Amino acid sequence: MFFKCENFQRTGSFKFRGAYNALSQLSEEQKQKGVLTFSSGNHAQGIALAGQLLKIPTTIAMPDDAPAVKLAATRGYGAEVILYNRKQTNREELAQTLLQERSLTLIPPYDHPDIVAGQGTTAKELIEEVGELDLLLVCCGGGGLLSGCAIATKAVLPNCRVIGVEPELADDATRSFHTKTLQTVNNPDTIADGARTPYLGKITFPLVLQYVDDMVTVSEEAILRTMFFLWERLKIVIEPTGVLAAAALLEGVVKAPGARIGVIISGGNVDLANNFISKL
Numbered sequence: 001m002f003f004k005c006e007n008f009q010r011t012g013s014f015k016f017r018g019a020y021n022a023l024s025q026l027s028e029e030q031k032q033k034g035v036l037t038f039s040s041g042n043h044a045q046g047i048a049l050a051g052q053l054l055k056i057p058t059t060i061a062m063p064d065d066a067p068a069v070k071l072a073a074t075r076g077y078g079a080e081v082i083l084y085n086r087k088q089t090n091r092e093e094l095a096q097t098l099l100q101e102r103s104l105t106l107i108p109p110y111d112h113p114d115i116v117a118g119q120g121t122t123a124k125e126l127i128e129e130v131g132e133l134d135l136l137l138v139c140c141g142g143g144g145l146l147s148g149c150a151i152a153t154k155a156v157l158p159n160c161r162v163i164g165v166e167p168e169l170a171d172d173a174t175r176s177f178h179t180k181t182l183q184t185v186n187n188p189d190t191i192a193d194g195a196r197t198p199y200l201g202k203i204t205f206p207l208v209l210q211y212v213d214d215m216v217t218v219s220e221e222a223i224l225r226t227m228f229f230l231w232e233r234l235k236i237v238i239e240p241t242g243v244l245a246a247a248a249l250l251e252g253v254v255k256a257p258g259a260r261i262g263v264i265i266s267g268g269n270v271d272l273a274n275n276f277i278s279k280l
Contacts, residue, residue: 002133003234011048011049016050017046017118017119018112019049021118023035033057033104035051035056037107040196045073047107064085069272082094083183111204133153135260138150140240143164165244179226191240217253223243240271
């Protein structure tokens with residue numbers, strides 16, 4: 001098993017890759033007016049830091065129940081944060097209102113070609129470092145990381161299987177993959193906040209169907225067990241969403257004896273004030 005530890009990435013997750021790539025592609029006029037996104041935290045931080053580095057104003061719509069550590073970091077990188085209630089407000093509708101009022105450019109969390117391209121460098125780097133793989137396991141929320149990594153992997157290792165992993169409570173991508181029809185989920189109550197996306201995007205869904213070999217899910221209990229196991233054994237902090245791919249392997253959902261397996265650890269921005277032990 002080879003772990004790609006994006007919890008060590010700038011802002012603590014893979015999201016910085018796509019955010020910086022997307023913002024760097026903007027026109028000068030777009031950069032001056034600024035950008036808008038909506039995110040529970042990791043994409044928010046990526047956009048905020050990329051904006052700070054590229055001197056682009058950033059506005060982020062975040063749910064009011066987002067992990068405190070992610071909210072604080074996003075503000076710390078200089079973004080304007082607009083809070084909303086997930087149960088009362090549709091974030092896409094809120095974003096459209098803000099876009100019209102402020103003439104900003106929308107950089108969505110996953111359904112954007114430059115975001116997908118940036119996220120795909122995660123798998124590219126892993127393969128360059130460890131060599132050939134038989135299997136790559138990737139966490140899945142909206143599919144930006146999964147589709148980008150699948151494209152990159154198939155380009156250099158066409159025989160490597162790519163499997164996406166979701167929480168059981170937020171299994172829209174898995175159902176979409178197996179039925180070949182876009183499925184949705186409404187505010188799923190999963191501990192993996194980065195995987196609470198309602199559906200795959202217009203860009204990511206076709207890419208997942210084309211490049212991904214299979215989709216599986218893991219339980220909330222499996223997510224917690226894996227998170228604690230990796231904390232204790234690897235001595236590194238990983239957030240619940242970040243352990244999805246590892247949970248599928250360590251809990252036996254995916255079995256590949258004798259294979260060389262890559263596992264994407266997507267992020268480490270965990271709110272340590274959350275009493276995870278009580279959830280076991």
